[in-house]
Amino acid sequence: MSDDLTLHAHLVGRQGGRADLNTPVLVVELASLDRNIAAMAQRVAAHGVGLRPHAKTHKSVDIAGRQLAAGALGVCCAKIGEAEALAAGGVTGILITSPVAAPRAIDRLAALAGQADGLMAVVDHPAVAARVDAALAAAGTTLDVVIDIDPGIARTGVASAEAAVALARAIAGLPRLRYRGVQFYCGSQQHIEAYGERRAAIEERTAWLQTVIAALAAAGFAPEIVTGSGTGTHRIDLDLGVFTELQAGSYVFMDKQYLDCDLVGDGSCPFETALGVDARVVSANHSGLVTIDAGFKSLSTDGGVAVARVGAPESAFFAFMGDEHAALIAPGIGDALAPGDPVTLTxxxxxxTVNLYDHYHVVDGDTLVAIWPVSARGRAR
Structure with a gap:
């Protein structure tokens, strides 16, 4: 057996046990995680806004529980499978942020509505709303819904104020659905690196959102909930004051994509890097290059490349070298590091990246303090 618990459970609580972890391994710095959770909770509370952080980031019952304990209204899930996994772990107040449209998935949604406290889902089409209502009737339950509004990326959501009003009217005629408000997530703006450019883009999109809200209000459907935002725009959205709750997710961990962004306008970062991958040097036969044991199977490839945070120069160039390996390239690095040496990657x-692992290895410095399952790993359907 080579699963995480078999390999590492005996290391929990042992001072220095992190050094004995079999790599590559997904690690979470517990103190940094908790400080990040507290920082966002305090920020939104100061603005009188709710927080429903997106659990597609961590997919973890344990982390969601810490967010709820810090005052979150609930969490967001991208898919019905994620919601099922977290609800089974006792997580409440779940909002499913992608439309549930496939027939079998709608049946699962109706079943979950009868089991999960505070469940909500988005809808973006009258026909799908009608199918959800019929499934709820068969299951003998009801569901709160919010209208998903397309922020301009043509992925999901109604594309006009008129379509939003028409959908609200359709929902009002369905006895098993309860209209609660709207969702507006500007995903393509989250990673604009320059603060001024990102703020200008969000101000323009928010002005358009307000026209949709005004149209809904004029038709008798003023939204109780306006949900959206993300780690990249949370400060801007709080300043603009339109959202009643934020869906930011990545703030709990911080990755290179967000670390490259000026989140608050002064170059500082309000959150700590809590997530990493611990790897090891496996070959050091060249002065300017070492090979580590974390490749395509250990790190996502959609956001650039990893950065050495501990154990190697941060300036070292990272290059994937296949499924199992990557190179760290820097003058003299092969002379400074030897096979077996540890490296922590951002x-x-x-x-x-989280979705590639079964467990988090929760650390306090050099001590492994817990092993948490990635509860909703692979729950993409």
């Missing part, structure tokens, strides 16, 4: 994009 991941390029946290969400898909």
């Amino acid at each position: 991941v390029p994009h946290c969400d898909p």
Whole structure:
């Protein structure tokens, strides 16, 4: 057996046990995680806004529980499978942020609505709303829904104020659905690196959102909930004051994509890097290059490349060298590091990197303090 618990459970609580972890391994710095959770909770509370952080980032019952304990209204899930996994772990207040449209998935949604406290889902089409209502009737339950509004990327959501009003009217005629408000997630703006450019883009999109809200209000459907935002725009969205709750997710970990962004306008970062991949040097036969044991199977590839955070120069160039390996390239690095030496990497994009692992190895410095399952790993359907 080579699963995480078999390999590493005996290391929990042992001072220095982190050094004995079999690599590559997904690690979470517990103190940094908790400080990040507290920082976002305090920030939104100071603005009188709710927080429903997106659990597609961490997919973890344990982390969601810490967010709820810090005052979160609930969490967001991208898919019905994620919601099922977290609800089974006792997580409440779940909002499913992608439309549930496939027939079997709608049946699962109706079943979950009868089991999960505070469940909500988005809808973006009258026909799908009608199918959800019929499934709820068969299951003998009801569901709160919010209208997903397309922020301009043509992925999901109604594309106009008129379509939003028409959908609200359709929902009002369905006895098993309860209209609660709207969702507006500007995903393509989250990673604009320059603060001024990102703020200008969000101000323009928010002005358009307000026209949709005004149209809904004029038709008798003023939204109780306006949900959206993300780690990249949370400060801007709080300043603009339109959202009633934020869906930021990656702030709990921070990855290279967000670390490359000026989040608050002064170059500082309000959150710590809590997530990493511990790897090891496996070959050091060249002065300017070492090979580590973390490749495509250990790190997502959609957000650039990893960065060495501990154990190697941060300036070292990272290059994937296949499924199992990557290179760290820097003058003299092969002379300074030897096979077996540990390296901690900052991941390029946290969400898909987490999905590559079964467990988090929770550390306090050099001590392994817990092993948490990635509860919703692979729950993409």
